Amino acid sequence: MSLALDSAAQDLLFREAHTANTFSDEPVTDEQIQAVYDLVKYAPTAFNQSPLRIVLIRSEEARERLAPLMAEGNREKTRNAPLVAILATDNEFHEELPELFPHFPQAKDVFFTERPVREKSAALNGSLQAGYFILGIRAAGLAAGPMTGFDFAGVQKEFLDGDHTPLMIVNIGKPGEGASYPRSPRLPYEQVVTTV
Amino acid sequence: MSLALDSAAQDLLFREAHTANTFSDEPVTDEQIQAVYDLVKYAPTAFNQSPLRIVLIRSEEARERLAPLMAEGNREKTRNAPLVAILATDNEFHEELPELFPHFPQAKDVFFTERPVREKSAALNGSLQAGYFILGIRAAGLAAGPMTGFDFAGVQKEFLDGDHTPLMIVNIGKPGEGASYPRSPRLPYEQVVTTV
Numbered sequence: 329m330s331l332a333l334d335s336a337a338q339d340l341l342f343r344e345a346h347t348a349n350t351f352s353d354e355p356v357t358d359e360q361i362q363a364v365y366d367l368v369k370y371a372p373t374a375f376n377q378s379p380l381r382i383v384l385i386r387s388e389e390a391r392e393r394l395a396p397l398m399a400e401g402n403r404e405k406t407r408n409a410p411l412v413a414i415l416a417t418d419n420e421f422h423e424e425l426p427e428l429f430p431h432f433p434q435a436k437d438v439f440f441t442e443r444p445v446r447e448k449s450a451a452l453n454g455s456l457q458a459g460y461f462i463l464g465i466r467a468a469g470l471a472a473g474p475m476t477g478f479d480f481a482g483v484q485k486e487f488l489d490g491d492h493t494p495l496m497i498v499n500i501g502k503p504g505e506g507a508s509y510p511r512s513p514r515l516p517y518e519q520v521v522t523t524v
Numbered sequence: 525m526s527l528a529l530d531s532a533a534q535d536l537l538f539r540e541a542h543t544a545n546t547f548s549d550e551p552v553t554d555e556q557i558q559a560v561y562d563l564v565k566y567a568p569t570a571f572n573q574s575p576l577r578i579v580l581i582r583s584e585e586a587r588e589r590l591a592p593l594m595a596e597g598n599r600e601k602t603r604n605a606p607l608v609a610i611l612a613t614d615n616e617f618h619e620e621l622p623e624l625f626p627h628f629p630q631a632k633d634v635f636f637t638e639r640p641v642r643e644k645s646a647a648l649n650g651s652l653q654a655g656y657f658i659l660g661i662r663a664a665g666l667a668a669g670p671m672t673g674f675d676f677a678g679v680q681k682e683f684l685d686g687d688h689t690p691l692m693i694v695n696i697g698k699p700g701e702g703a704s705y706p707r708s709p710r711l712p713y714e715q716v717v718t719t720v
Contacts, residue, residue, distance in 0.1 A: 330559075331559055331560075331563065331663050331664050331665070332536060332571060332663060332664060332665030332666075333536055333537070333662075333663035334530065334532065335531065337530060337533035337663075338663070340528060340561055341529070341567075342531055342563050342564065342566040342567055343563070343566055345566070345567075346604060347568045356582075358719070361717060362717075363526075363527055364526055364527075365528075365713050365716060365717060366713070367527065367534055367539070367713070368538060368542070369536075369539050369710040369716075370538040370539055370707075370710065371655070371658070371659065372543045372668075373671060374672050376708045376710075378710065378711050378716075380716065381716055381717075381718075382716060382717045382718070383717075383718050383719075383720060384719040384720070385715060385718050385720060386720065387720060388557070390720040394569065399570075416608075424711065426707060428708055428710075428711070429707055429708060430706050430708060430709075431708070436565055440686070441560060449672075450648070451647065451648070451651075452651050452672070452685075452691065452692075455647075455648050455651030455652055455654075455655070456652075456655040456658070457650055458651075458653055458655070459567070459651070459652040459653070459655025459656050460655050460659070461567065461657075462655070463569070463655075463659060466529075466535075467527050467528060467529035468527050468528060468529075469527070469528030474568060476570050476645075476648070483607065486623060487720065488634070495648065496648075498649055503558070509627050510624060511566075512572045512624060512626075512627070513623060513624060513626075514565040514566065514572075515565070515620065515624070515666050516573050517558050517561050517562070520565075520576065520578060521557060521558075521561060521577075521578045521580060522578070522579050523554070523579070523582050524536075524542055524579060524580070524582065524583060524586040524683065
């Protein structure tokens with residue numbers, strides 16, 4: 329069964345791409361991240377709510393604040409990655425809905441008046457967008473190293489505010505020597521997909 | 525700034541793709557869904573935990589059980605889509621970890637002994653995989669119509685079990701007449717990405 333997506337793109341995004349744990353020294357520019365965003369921003373979220381927010385760690389000072397908040401096994405690679413991005417949700421995303429979802433400008437007041445509802449929706453849709461972003465990094469010819477091993481409350485306190493919840497932190501760059509584990513097994517189709 | 529991903533692939537997955545609300549009569553085959561899975565299964569999850577599970581609604585009987593559980597605005601399109609998929613998480617994913625993450629077979633017992641921890645990790649990583657799956661549907665030349673407007677408890681009771689949590693339901697097919705809204709605006713880069 330052949331897909332509509334060409335084979336080189338399949339390899340770039342999925343088959344030949346690997347999570348990177350070491351990186352080369354080549355910098356990652358703001359222009360590259362903007363190109364990634366300008367591509368993946370089109371992928372869908374519920375009510376086009378687009379709750380993902382991204383904090384790029386560029387200064388040495390910010391990186392030194394972040395490193396101790398990482399789990400020990402993630403500390404060195406986060407210190408050395410060309411670029412580190414904190415992915416978070418904006419739990420007040422509903423303020424943008426009248427502009428983002430002009431087909432139904434009442435959505436803000438019909439569905440999203442309660443903060444716990446917004447947090448749950450932002451977690452789901454922000455995670456969808458995190459998936460799109462990881463593939464977008466690969467689309468730029470870069471490797472991603474997504475991590476959830478860090479002090480979530482500490483990262484929120486140091487880099488965000490009470491309206492933003494961290495989702496994950498992603499190291500970004502060209503892979504270095506021995507960047508990846510060998511490919512781990514995947515579940516067989518029959519174990520994942522059932523039909524009724 | 526040009527990306528490594530070729531322009532046709534960018535269009536297919538992101539720029540020219542739209543959420544579909546109506547579909548043509550052309551069927552979606554199991555072979556197509558298997559091809560999608562065999563591509564997107566390689567995209568990353570934490571500890572390669574791969575918690576996404578998919579239930580394909582094929583029989584008329586199953587579709588008639590599902591339709592009344594959909595929000596009214598989603599009912600007709602779910603009745604008429606060529607294929608409907610329930611995306612869910614397996615909250616007992618840790619049972620597969622010794623096989624899925626051979627670099628650290630202790631992960632199951634070190635990190636995932638508690639059910640609430642597993643549920644949270646499965647929600648995040650299953651949502652990442654839902655994002656990969658939606659792009660995979662597009663990679664197959666099909667359109668996706670993801671929905672969260674349905675009775676979650678009812679869908680869990682009718683189609684899953686206590687160990688599986690619904691994430692979303694996705695209509696799948698070739699787009700029909702008037703399938704999509706005009707493209708809604710996206711947030712500007714400066715509103716989404718900040719640098720420290």
